[in-house]
Structures are given as C-alpha cells and as structure tokens.
Amino acid sequence: MPDTATSAESIITVRGLGKRYGDFQALTGVDLDVRKSEVTCLIGPSGSGKSTLLRCMNFLEAYEEGEVRLDGELIGWQEGSSGPRRPLPGRRLREQRRHIGMVFQQFNLWPHMSALENVAEALVQVQGMTKAEANGRAMAALEKVNLKDKAGNYPSALSGGQQQRVAIARAIAMEPRVILFDEPTSALDPELVGEVLNVMKAMATEGMTMVVVTHEMGFAAHVASRVAFLDHGRLVACVPPPEIFGADPADPRIRSFLQTYRERNVV
Amino acid sequence: MELDLFVRYGPALLHGFGITILCWIAGSLGGMALGFLIACIYQWSGRWIRGLLQAYIEIVRGTPFMIQLFILYYGGPHFGLLLSPVEAGIAGFVVYGSPYFAEIFRAGFASTPKGQFEAARCMGFSEWTIVRRIVLPQMLVSITAPLTNFVIILTKETAILSVVTVPELLYETQTMAAETFTYVEPFLVLSLFYWAMVEFTSWLGRRVELRVTRHLRRA
Numbered sequence: 001m002p003d004t005a006t007s008a009e010s011i012i013t014v015r016g017l018g019k020r021y022g023d024f025q026a027l028t029g030v031d032l033d034v035r036k037s038e039v040t041c042l043i044g045p046s047g048s049g050k051s052t053l054l055r056c057m058n059f060l061e062a063y064e065e066g067e068v069r070l071d072g073e074l075i076g077w078q079e080g081s082s083g084p085r086r087p088l089p090g091r092r093l094r095e096q097r098r099h100i101g102m103v104f105q106q107f108n109l110w111p112h113m114s115a116l117e118n119v120a121e122a123l124v125q126v127q128g129m130t131k132a133e134a135n136g137r138a139m140a141a142l143e144k145v146n147l148k149d150k151a152g153n154y155p156s157a158l159s160g161g162q163q164q165r166v167a168i169a170r171a172i173a174m175e176p177r178v179i180l181f182d183e184p185t186s187a188l189d190p191e192l193v194g195e196v197l198n199v200m201k202a203m204a205t206e207g208m209t210m211v212v213v214t215h216e217m218g219f220a221a222h223v224a225s226r227v228a229f230l231d232h233g234r235l236v237a238c239v240p241p242p243e244i245f246g247a248d249p250a251d252p253r254i255r256s257f258l259q260t261y262r263e264r265n266v267v
Numbered sequence: 268m269e270l271d272l273f274v275r276y277g278p279a280l281l282h283g284f285g286i287t288i289l290c291w292i293a294g295s296l297g298g299m300a301l302g303f304l305i306a307c308i309y310q311w312s313g314r315w316i317r318g319l320l321q322a323y324i325e326i327v328r329g330t331p332f333m334i335q336l337f338i339l340y341y342g343g344p345h346f347g348l349l350l351s352p353v354e355a356g357i358a359g360f361v362v363y364g365s366p367y368f369a370e371i372f373r374a375g376f377a378s379t380p381k382g383q384f385e386a387a388r389c390m391g392f393s394e395w396t397i398v399r400r401i402v403l404p405q406m407l408v409s410i411t412a413p414l415t416n417f418v419i420i421l422t423k424e425t426a427i428l429s430v431v432t433v434p435e436l437l438y439e440t441q442t443m444a445a446e447t448f449t450y451v452e453p454f455l456v457l458s459l460f461y462w463a464m465v466e467f468t469s470w471l472g473r474r475v476e477l478r479v480t481r482h483l484r485r486a
Binding site for chain 1: 380387391392394400401408479483
C-alpha cells in the first residue's frame with residue numbers, strides 16, 4: 001500500500017509520479033515518503049523502475065506526471081501556474097541538487113582527479129569554498145570512509161570498493177539533506193561489498209537520510225527502516241522490513257521475488 | 268651555396284616567417300576556439316541547430332582552402348568586408364580550420380561517459396564548469412593527438428596564403444628566387460622553416476599529452 005505517513009516528518013514526498021520512455025511506462029502513480037534520518041530501500045525485479053524512481057528524485061530523469069518534493073519544494077518544475085509545466089531554470093535546479101547527494105553503481109569518479117580532488121571539487125566549484133577550506137572538509141569526509149591514507153591516489157589506483165567509498169565521501173562532503181544510492185554495490189567484486197555496506201551502515205547510525213536502490217537483501221532487511229517494493233513501475237508496498245522479509249509476505253509478487261533469493265540462502 | 272644571398276634577403280625571409288607564424292598561430296587558435304564553440308553548441312542544442320551546424324561543417328570542409336581565401340579576400344568587398352591580406356589570411360584560417368576542430372571536439376564529447384556529466388550535474392555544477400573542469404581535461408587525453416595532427420597540417424597550409432598576396436614565407440621566397448634566379452637554396456631554407464614549425468608543434472603536442480595523461484601513469 002502507498003505510504004500514508006504525514007509529510008511533516010518526510011524529507012522527500014513523491015506523489016502520483018509517472019515517467020514514460022516512448023511507449024514504455026517506467027513508473028505509474030508512485031506515492032512514497034522518505035522520512036528524515038531513515039534508510040529507505042527500494043527493491044524489486046530488474047526493470048521495475050527502482051532506479052528511475054531514484055533518478056526522478058534529483059531530476060536526472062525529468063518525470064512528466066506527479067511530483068517530487070524536497071522539504072516541500074517541488075523538484076525540477078516550476079511551481080503552480082496553469083497549463084503545461086515548465087522546467088526550472090538551470091540555476092534553480094542546481095540550487096536544489098546541492099542538497100541531494102548521489103552515489104552511482106559505476107562510481108563515476110572523475111579519473112583525472114585524485115581522491116581528495118574528487119571530493120573537494122564541488123566544494124570549490126559549487127559551494128564557493130577556498131581550496132584550503134575545501135581540502136579540510138574533503139579530508140574529513142575521506143576519514144569517515146576510512147580512506148584518509150588514499151587521499152592522493154587517482155581512482156585508477158584504487159579498488160572498486162575504495163572508489164565507491166570515495167564517491168560516498170564526495171556526496172557526504174556536500175552535507176546534503178539526503179543521499180541517493182543507485183545500486184552502490186552491484187559493480188563490486190563480492191569480497192568488496194562489505195566495506196561499502198559497512199560505511200553505509202555507519203552513516204545510517206549517524207542519522208543520515210538515505211534512499212538506497214539495492215539487490216543486497218541482507219542490507220535491506222537489517223539496516224533499512226522501510227523497504228519499498230516496486231514491480232512494473234508501481235509501488236507495491238512500502239513497509240518496515242519484517243513485513244517483507246518475514247515468514248509470509250502479503251503480496252504474491254513480493255513472495256515470488258524473494259523466492260529467488262531464498263533459494264540461494266541469501267535471506 | 269651562395270650564402271651572401273641570405274645576407275641580402277635574410278630580413279625579408281625572417282619577416283615572411285614572422286607573418287607565417289602570426290597567421291598560423293592566430294588562425295590555429297582562432298579555428299580551435301571556433302571549433303570548440305561549435306562542438307559545445309552542438310552538444311547542447313536540438314535538432315534544428317545541429318542541422319545548421321552540420322551544414323556549415325559540410326560546406327566548409329567540402330571546399331578548398333584556396334577558394335575560401337579568394338571568396339574572403341576578393342569577394343569580401345562586395346559584401347562590405349574589406350580585409351587586408353593578413354587579416355583575410357587569419358580569418359580564412361579560422362573558418363577553414365573550424366569544422367575539423369569542431370569534429371575533433373565533438374568526438375571528444377561523445378567519448379566522455381554519460382556518468383561523468385551526471386555525477387557533476389547532480390552536485391549542482393553548471394554546464395560550463397562541467398566542460399571546463401570535468402570533460403575537457405578528460406577528452407584531451409584522446410584528442411591531443413588529432414588536434415596536434417591538424418595544427419601540423421595547418422603549418423603547411425600557410426603557403427596557400429601567398430595567393431592573396433600575404434607576404435608570408437613562400438611569398439618572400441618566391442620573390443627572392445625570381446630576383447636572383449637561385450632556386451635550390453631558397454626553397455631548401457623554406458623547407459627548414461616549415462620543418463621547424465612542425466617539429467615545434469609535435470613537441471608541444473607531446474608535452475600537452477604528458478600533462479593530461481598524468482593520472483594514467485602515476486599511482
């Protein structure tokens with residue numbers, strides 16, 4: 001069932017969200033509340049719209065129907081006015097995006113910059129800090145992900161897990177109100193998944209608001225406050241983890257999805 | 268070798284060399300800038316503007332440099348465009364080089380992974396900052412060689428400027444040859460000048476390449 005929590009404690013509210021690519025309806029009527037200091041995991045089969053939903057939240061995908069609000073502010077579109085919606089001017093959209101961090105499946109670190117430069121770059125270019133201030137903040141962020149000693153390394157000299165932790169530090173350093181994770185461990189070798197999940201767990205403990213698209217059911221079951229299950233572009237449920245990972249989930253779609261994981265003894 | 272010839276014609280040759288260098292550097296930089304601008308506009312616009320830019324590229328690339336120079340220098344006055352030979356030479360170089368440079372930069376944009384743009388966009392970078400700080404340094408890794416290549420081609424295209432009476436190197440050399448009836452020495456020296464320009468360009472290209480590939484070599 002769609003989330004019915006009051007939006008007072010929500011940071012992100014999604015209402016009636018719809019997105020289509022040509023003839024393909026990627027999302028249909030999605031309602032979701034992301035609450036402050038909680039971890040919300042988005043799970044579901046491939047092509048169910050998890051990543052699209054996540055990317056609508058910072059307008060990397062321009063959604064056509066419905067709305068996404070960050071602390072009440074409509075993301076990406078101009079408020080009000082009748083007729084067809086008009087996109088926000090670039091400057092306003094950039095201002096909104098500063099408060100929404102994002103971590104990608106492929107890390108997307110900038111290869112020509114060292115770990116420290118990757119983290120400090122936006123602080124200088126977007127937040128207008130001096131280089132010294134930015135480096136100080138960047139170093140603190142790298143320390144949080146246990147990579148202080150790799151600050152001078154280029155991404156090509158880091159393992160996948162280390163690269164992803166630099167990407168997380170890059171997001172943290174901006175002090176966003178929420179961080180979006182798009183399958184942050186899917187591109188990693190299995191033995192490197194743990195170090196990234198541990199960093200994310202620590203962030204959750206510190207009260208960072210996080211939205212995580214993931215195939216790591218263990219993480220969803222043990223770290224998430226709420227788990228949203230999507231199927232064919234619709235939100236099937238957004239509930240505390242036990243209601244999904246418990247003995248007998250209500251919805252048959254959830255049951256069949258989890259079956260594949262149970263067969264591999266993952267959950 | 269009649270070296271005393273060079274004592275007499277040396278100043279004229281050096282002056283010609285100076286004009287050649289001026290047209291070459293101003294033309295290359297201008298053409299590169301215009302090409303980069305075209306590639307940027309192409310990258311951020313819709314179908315119609317892309318179509319127009321593509322037409323410009325095809326037309327300029329599809330006509331000989333000499334014809335373009337004739338049109339600029341001899342045809343220009345009909346449209347109120349009065350250029351001195353050197354001005355026409357530089358303008359001609361900028362126009363002639365721009366589509367080639369534009370195509371090189373366009374390939375550079377196309378080869379930059381989408382995620383590189385996205386990572387910057389979702390942090391609030393402006394598009395220009397993304398180009399300047401994120402995309403350009405990365406594309407230089409792969410486009411420095413073709414850029415160098417084309418600037419080398421342009422060194423030798425400067426000789427064509429003599430047809431619109433730009434007093435460049437070839438023009439001065441021809442004058443010297445015609446007045447003294449010596450051909451081997453002047454043209455040998457002429458070749459040396461071009462060779463020096465080409466060597467300098469490829470040296471510069473290597474330096475730039477070393478600089479922009481630092482992150483690929485150092486741990």
